[in-house]
Amino acid sequence: MKTEIDLKKQITSKKAIKILKKEGMNVTAKEAEEILFFLRKLANIAVTKYLNDCDSKSKKIKNTQKKLTEKRKTKVIYCKPCTIAHRVQ
Numbered sequence: 618m619k620t621e622i623d624l625k626k627q628i629t630s631k632k633a634i635k636i637l638k639k640e641g642m643n644v645t646a647k648e649a650e651e652i653l654f655f656l657r658k659l660a661n662i663a664v665t666k667y668l669n670d671c672d673s674k675s676k677k678i679k680n681t682q683k684k685l686t687e688k689r690k691t692k693v694i695y696c697k698p699c700t701i702a703h704r705v706q
Contacts (some may be wrong), residue, residue, distance in 0.1 A: 628653060 630649040
């Protein structure tokens with residue numbers, strides 16, 4: 618099976634077979650490889666989603682802080698001569 622995800626394989630299919638055998642599952646080397654591929658892909662999706670959610674939350678917080686900062690800015694009210702001098706409308 619061709620791997621789409623380039624990850625460091627720390628659990629080999631032989632290790633997976635031993636682990637699954639202890640749990641009462643008898644699988645072939647090909648099945649173990651497919652299970653590991655699926656688990657790696659699932660883990661990659663979960664991590665990517667988590668990081669995207671964190672990034673999204675961070676952007677929302679920054680936007681909220683920016684809006685609050687803009688609201689806090691006090692507007693300067695000029696008298697008529699100053700308005701003309703500063704060309705403020």
